[in-house]
Amino acid sequence: xxxxxLWIIGVVGLATVLLRGWIGTRGxxxxxxxxxxxxxxxxxxxxIAGNLxxxxxxxxxxxxxxxxxxxxxxxxxxxxxxxxxxxxxAFTFESALAVIWLNAIFHGLIASLLYVMGLQLSEGxxxxxxxxxxxxxxxxxxxxxIRCGSSxxxxxxxxxxxPGGNRIGLCAVALFLxxxxxxxxxxxxxxxxxxxxxxLAHLLVLMGQFRxxxxxxxxxxxxxxxxxxxxxxxxxxxxxxxxCLMLRTRSRARLASHVEWAxxxxxxxxxxxxxxxxxxxxxxxxxxxVSRLAWCALAWLAVMSPFQHSGIxxxxxx
Numbered sequence: 509x510x511x512x513x514l515w516i517i518g519v520v521g522l523a524t525v526l527l528r529g530w531i532g533t534r535g536x537x538x539x540x541x542x543x544x545x546x547x548x549x550x551x552x553x554x555x556i557a558g559n560l561x562x563x564x565x566x567x568x569x570x571x572x573x574x575x576x577x578x579x580x581x582x583x584x585x586x587x588x589x590x591x592x593x594x595x596x597x598a599f600t601f602e603s604a605l606a607v608i609w610l611n612a613i614f615h616g617l618i619a620s621l622l623y624v625m626g627l628q629l630s631e632g633x634x635x636x637x638x639x640x641x642x643x644x645x646x647x648x649x650x651x652x653x654i655r656c657g658s659s660x661x662x663x664x665x666x667x668x669x670x671p672g673g674n675r676i677g678l679c680a681v682a683l684f685l686x687x688x689x690x691x692x693x694x695x696x697x698x699x700x701x702x703x704x705x706x707x708l709a710h711l712l713v714l715m716g717q718f719r720x721x722x723x724x725x726x727x728x729x730x731x732x733x734x735x736x737x738x739x740x741x742x743x744x745x746x747x748x749x750x751x752c753l754m755l756r757t758r759s760r761a762r763l764a765s766h767v768e769w770a771x772x773x774x775x776x777x778x779x780x781x782x783x784x785x786x787x788x789x790x791x792x793x794x795x796x797x798v799s800r801l802a803w804c805a806l807a808w809l810a811v812m813s814p815f816q817h818s819g820i821x822x823x824x825x826x
Contacts, residue, residue, distance in 0.1 A: 513627065513674075516623065516674070517620050517623055517624060518620075520619050520620055520623050520677075520678075520681055521616040521617060521619055521620035522616065523616075524612075524615050524616040524618075524619040524620075524681070524685065525612045525613055525615065525616035526612075527685070528611070528612035528615045528616070528690075528694060529608065529609045529612035529613075531691075532608040532609075532611070532612060532694045532695065533605055533608055533609070536604075536605065538601045541601065541604070542601075543599055543600075543601070543604065546558060546598075546599045549599045549603075549604070549697055550589060550607075550696075550697030550698065551698075552568075552580045552581050553581045553585055553586050553589060553697065553698060553699060554586075554589060554599070554697050555568060555580075556568065556578065556580060556581055556586040556590075557586040557587075557589035557590040557592075557593055557598075558590075558593060558598045558599060559575060560586060560587070560590035560593075561590045561593035561594050561598050562598065565577065566578065566583065566586070568580060581699075582699065582736070582737055582738055582739050582740050583737060584699070584702065584734065584737040584738045585698070585699035585702055585738055588610070588702070589607070589697060592606045592607060592610070604695075604697075607697045608694060608695060610701075611693075611694050611695075611696075611701045612694070614701035614702055614704070614705050615684075615690065615694075615701065617705045618684060618701075618704050618705055618708060619681045619684060619685070621705070621708040621709060621712060622677065622680040622681050622684055622708065623677035623678065623680065623681055624677065624712060625677070625680065625708065625711070625712055625715065626674075626675075626676035626677025626678070626679070626680050627674075627676070627677050628712065628715045628716065629676060629715070630676050699738045699739050700739075702738045703735060703738045703739045703741075703742065706731055706734050706735035706738055706742070707735050707742065707745070709731045710728060710731035710732050710735055710745065710749070713727045713728045713731055714728055714749065714752045714753075714756075721753075721756075724753075724756075725753060728749055728753070729749075732745055732746065732749060
């Protein structure tokens, strides 16, 4: 990715963080913004985070009753919130300001990911047009050579520069910044901001072009697992992920069969640890759909397995 685009991504993210954080904390005062009750600070996620910060483990505790292990909420955001409580105190005004700035950071990441997704969409469309145009040009050149007997070498096709990629990304960021829900929930100590970041990262992995399908499947499984640790509702993305991986595999096979000159390139892109060491592209083994889904599931299990153990119930901050 060109350096100019990296600079734009950084500026978009930083500007969003500063805008959200400044407006979100502007005018807040300790005397006029007192917290009504501990449960109003993050509700069940804040309650679990408070118990973690106080050394009661991942549990719920009401009144004088003993702390009880719980699966009331997914663990990722309560763990982050407990870290804030350990630094600035549990359910304090300073912690509330820190949560607002944390949400602003998440919004900055969302804006940056939206911009990158706009670039990816534009580049994907341009890439498909470039492949189609190059294949048509090659067939036309071959016809001319047959008729005229020319043996001059052909110039290789060049990928088209993505038209309007910056505009698509910036329009997506602008729509996000004016979305009312983004401002409405900025003061909420809740997992929705983190969940949005992880879902966008997961979709960006599915949209990306990777040299190794194993790497793409592993990143897809890892980002999906982190999203599920933020909110279990992300499990609904599992069938979408499986379909995307299968369609990606089929599209590569279809492209290789219709565009003859792309076979060596597609073999190199699709090759992973399986088949390395063979010389010919035709004999190189490529991981298929089952292998990619297996790597996706393995990455998902690798991230999720530590939290499935009952030890999460006794996790404490010391």
